[in-house]
Structure formats: structure tokens, C-alpha cells
Amino acid sequence: MNADQVLDVAMKAYWHSDPADVSVNAICQMAGISKPSLYREFGSEDGLTRAALDRYADQVLAEMFVILHGGKGLHATLAALIDFASDDPRMETGCLFYKMRAGKHRLGPDTRARVEEMDAVAQAAYAAFLQTARDAGEWPGGLSIEVGTKYLGEQVALAITMRASGEEPARIREMLTLALSVFTRP
Amino acid sequence: MNADQVLDVAMKAYWHSDPADVSVNAICQMAGISKPSLYREFGSEDGLTRAALDRYADQVLAEMFVILHGGKGLHATLAALIDFASDDPRMETGCLFYKMRAGKHRLGPDTRARVEEMDAVAQAAYAAFLQTARDAGEWPGGLSIEVGTKYLGEQVALAITMRASGEEPARIREMLTLALSVFTRP
């Protein structure tokens, strides 16, 4: 049993349920390895959750940055974000990153630091995207970049969190489209 | 030590922290009573959390229904909702109801049922409010009552959840105002 395979099992377990509700014992059982093996590989539960989060960011979250940095213009990029949050099958049970962010206080220090770092990176990506749109004159509203960034990030997070609670994708799409319409209206 | 006093301590502990992070032992210590006393009064942890939620609904959540049923018209009611979610000191550490709803799977069956029941009541209040506005011609948009209801509820929940994470009230007000502007624009 490879270390990456174990990490895959852990990542998916955390992802489909909730990091706080999956014990290391359960992960060992699911992965078919012993606890000492897991602790030799990852050091602690904090190390495991952090590694799982990193793997998740590489495999799944990177997609969102591709969309944001695609340079497709305001309308097309927002539409792609809406597609991603509402319909992408990878978001069917929510987003591990947002789940961890929501239960930040239950995480170990390393994992929590990584979550905060990723949050900052995501905010920066949102801000750069909005700034580009403003520079291109596509988004003339009086809204500040700062508030727009936070708003956009929270709306996407809300949509993905609703996916995790089993809400219908069509409904989520409708609501997210509504929320983001503030960027494309006069 | 009265039963209501114990309930007050429990309610505030759940409210300021998170129901899943407060043990019955901690509550007994805070309230200065013994576990047997608590169990005699409330039967189980589920009974305690449920009673605390009920008390919270009476003391705090009722305010929101007053706002929704005030019959002040679309603009004024939305403004009052924004005030309540953004600036009311009672929402400074978030809302116990929304905290419980977010961690629904960690609750006992009675408390969970009560949360779902309250959620339905809140949705109905939002729906009635929006229907009234539509009947009065104040809200002519093509948006369905159903989606508008869910959207309104989730945006208020998001704002209050941000209060719990220490976000600045002014920022929250700005974002919630932005989100709810979809109801008052052509």
C-alpha cells in the first residue's frame, strides 16, 4: 500500500464526510494499514489532514485557479465559475477546502495555517480577476475591488456548501447566477 | 440554581462557541451543578440542546419573525433584516440556530428535528413576506417566490455566519446589501 494511495483514501473520506468526523482509526481501517504505518508516514493527524488538503488542492482546487486566470473576460469567467460550483461532479459532496475552513478551529495548527494560506491565495486570485475586469472596463460599478472579492468568494463558497448538503444543482445554479448578477448589471 | 438559569448558561455557551464543542461536563461546571441534576432535568444531551435551542428561539430568533411579519413593505423590511444581521449585538457571535443547522449531523434526533422544523417555519415566513411584496407590486422581477425565498434565507444565514467568524459588521452590511439588491432592482 503506497503512501499516495493512503492519502487518496484519507482525502476522499474527509471530502465525502467531514474532516472532524473521520478518525485516524477509521482511515487506517479504510486504507487497510496499521496506525504505526500511518504515523510513520505522516507524523500526526495534523500532518495527515494537511497532506490530504494539499493533495486535494493539486487534484481539484487547481481547476478553479485555471478558470480565474483564464483571461476569458468577466461574463465568460463568471459563467465558468457558476458551472464549476453548480454542476461539476467533483463538487457533488462539497469542497474539502471549504469544509475545513468552516471547521477551522477543529484542525491542527499546520492544517489550519495551510487553510488560511490557501484562503489568501484564493482571495488574491479573485481580486486579480476583478481588477482585470475593471481595467478592461467590463465592470464599471461603484463597488470596490475589496468588497467585490470577498463577496464573490463567499458566494462561490455558499454554492459549493449547498452542494454538500444535497441541494439540487439547478436550484444552486439559479441562486448563484442571481447573486453574481450584481457584477454584470449597471 | 434554577433550571432556566442552567438553560441560560447552556444556551450562551452553545451560542458563543459551537454546540459540538461544548460538553455536558463543561456546562455542569459553568452552571455550578452536578451531572445527575442536569440529567434529571433534561434527560439527555439531546434534551438539553433542544431546550437551549427552544430558549434561543424565544429570546432571540423571535425578533426576526417580528421583522418579517411587520408589514412594512419590501424596502423597509429588507433594510431591517440587513440591520439585524449586520449590526444587532445579539448576532455578534453568530446565531445558535444557524450553527446547529450547519452541524446538523452532529446533533441528537430531537434537536435535529427541531432545527428542521424551525428551518421550515423560517422559510415559510420568508415566503409569505416575498409573496406579500409581490402582491403589492413592489417586486415585479421574474424571480420565483420559491427561489427568492431560499436565496433570501441563505444570504441572511451567510451574513450572520460571517458575524460569528469575526468579520467586520460594516463589511458584512455592504455585502448583504449587495446580495439583497437583486430584490429591489428592475
Next chain:
DNA sequence: ACGTTTCTATACCGACTGGTACGAATATCG
């Protein structure tokens, strides 16, 4: 084939959880 070394699995540790049995102290009532 044998000795060494590395890895694994089991069984355990202390701390905590929700929940309870039972003796002691207190309050109530005749």
C-alpha cells in the same frame, strides 16, 4: 541456510465523551 534488519499488527496508554449508581447532606413534613 542463517543472522540481521526493517516493517507490521496488536494491544495498550492517558484523556476525554455521554451517562449512571450510590452514599452523604439537606430540606421538608408530621
Next chain:
DNA sequence: CGATATTCGTACCAGTCGGTATAGAAACGT
């Protein structure tokens, strides 16, 4: 005042948590 009923607090139960010591099995080099 004294008998009774009730509440209180301690100490405990079984279970789970994250984390680890230790004995045994497997792999390796010679």
C-alpha cells in the same frame, strides 16, 4: 425534634479519541 424524602456530589461505567511500545513476521544480504 425526629423521620422521611429528595437532591447533591463523587466516583465510576463503557466507549472513543490521538498516539505509541513491543513482539512477531517478512524481507534482505551474505
